[in-house]
Amino acid sequence: MRSTLLPYGRQWLDGEDLAAVASALLSDFLTTGPRVAEFERQFASFVGAPHAVAVSSGTAALHSAMGALGIGPGDEVIVPAITFAASANCVVFQGGVPVFADVDPGTLLIDPQSVENRLSARTRAVIAVDYAGQPCDYSRLREVVSAAKLALISDGCHAIGARDGEQLVGSVADMTAFSLHPVKHITTGEGGVVTTGSESVARAMRRFRNHGIESDSRERELAGTWRYEMIELGYNYRLTDFQCALGMTQLGKLPGWLARRRAIAAMYDAAFADLRGVRPLDRRPGTLHAYHLYVVRLDLEYLGTDRATVYRALREEGIGVNVHYIPVHLHSYYVKRFGTRRGMCPNAEAAYEEIITLPLFPRMSDEDVRDVIDAVNKVTRVLRARPRG
Numbered sequence: 001m002r003s004t005l006l007p008y009g010r011q012w013l014d015g016e017d018l019a020a021v022a023s024a025l026l027s028d029f030l031t032t033g034p035r036v037a038e039f040e041r042q043f044a045s046f047v048g049a050p051h052a053v054a055v056s057s058g059t060a061a062l063h064s065a066m067g068a069l070g071i072g073p074g075d076e077v078i079v080p081a082i083t084f085a086a087s088a089n090c091v092v093f094q095g096g097v098p099v100f101a102d103v104d105p106g107t108l109l110i111d112p113q114s115v116e117n118r119l120s121a122r123t124r125a126v127i128a129v130d131y132a133g134q135p136c137d138y139s140r141l142r143e144v145v146s147a148a149k150l151a152l153i154s155d156g157c158h159a160i161g162a163r164d165g166e167q168l169v170g171s172v173a174d175m176t177a178f179s180l181h182p183v184k185h186i187t188t189g190e191g192g193v194v195t196t197g198s199e200s201v202a203r204a205m206r207r208f209r210n211h212g213i214e215s216d217s218r219e220r221e222l223a224g225t226w227r228y229e230m231i232e233l234g235y236n237y238r239l240t241d242f243q244c245a246l247g248m249t250q251l252g253k254l255p256g257w258l259a260r261r262r263a264i265a266a267m268y269d270a271a272f273a274d275l276r277g278v279r280p281l282d283r284r285p286g287t288l289h290a291y292h293l294y295v296v297r298l299d300l301e302y303l304g305t306d307r308a309t310v311y312r313a314l315r316e317e318g319i320g321v322n323v324h325y326i327p328v329h330l331h332s333y334y335v336k337r338f339g340t341r342r343g344m345c346p347n348a349e350a351a352y353e354e355i356i357t358l359p360l361f362p363r364m365s366d367e368d369v370r371d372v373i374d375a376v377n378k379v380t381r382v383l384r385a386r387p388r389g
């Protein structure tokens, strides 16, 4: 048994990161300076997108995308039931209505058929979530949204570096939101990015992150003018220059970290291939997974127990397991405000009872990985052998 709890995810910072942040802190610009544009250029290039807009969180990234689309009262946006609440909240921020689609039972990715079933005359967009780091079925989703003339947005907060066929997440959808929270692939403390192929959409999001003002303070300084115009309501969603400095050094390490995440996932796959009682999520053929999360489904009937017991037993072994996610439509806020209820997304609700997330982050040693595998073996064996009553 481990002496300290192994968390399910964790950031990794080193001296190079600290030096870059220190140098930005001592420069002329703490915010709205040259490092923001430089980080945006590097990020866009990493995901193969023409434009990237850096903002203060993944949630701000999603909200900026909704703002640029002009989502407003009465508009419906389809989101999957299994995701972090922010994927749906961003619609509510704009006065819109999130409509929950069910997920594929094997991958837990949004089910394009369910999306089609949820379309109405008020539907404006679909937000696809690349759950756990695996890209959604973008070709099917594109067919559905094109036929109905909707926007296709990706919540790619789990999936930087993932590919659907030849296309990188970040360049497949009309806009893609990323998070730079410490538990994600790379971090700026808090932070987010939206990528897009459209220059006018990028411009709208730059305005949205800066109070709805057309120019920024540095542009006005350079043009020698105090005049500016606020043309719509916006927010302060800016990301600082010292965070962008950190974002750039982190981005440099990302290819190696993605390889390490994939290697750890392969060790888990091999270890669980013949273990009854746990089953990794299905993989979509023709995709490259980014492995933000390693999620397994428990065979609770075989184990003769419930998920909470497995969760507690693994925690007692020092393994910091977690659950991603409580279906969003079952949160009391959504039940009260939008009348959502159990039974609306049966695949998501059934999966929720059985899923558990195992630790996965690049700094884990092979020994940490073996500790997780040993604990899963032990806990499933002990629970299975327990007398039933």
Ligand SMILES: *Cc1c(COP(=O)(O)O)cnc(C)c1O
Residues within 6 Å of the ligand: 057, 058, 059, 060, 083, 084, 086, 087, 129, 155, 157, 158, 179, 180, 181, 190, 191, 192
């Ligand atoms: C982390 C996350 C977000 C929100 O990102 P923050 O940076 O924490 O605001 C949104 N959607 C998904 C799927 C996420 O995992």
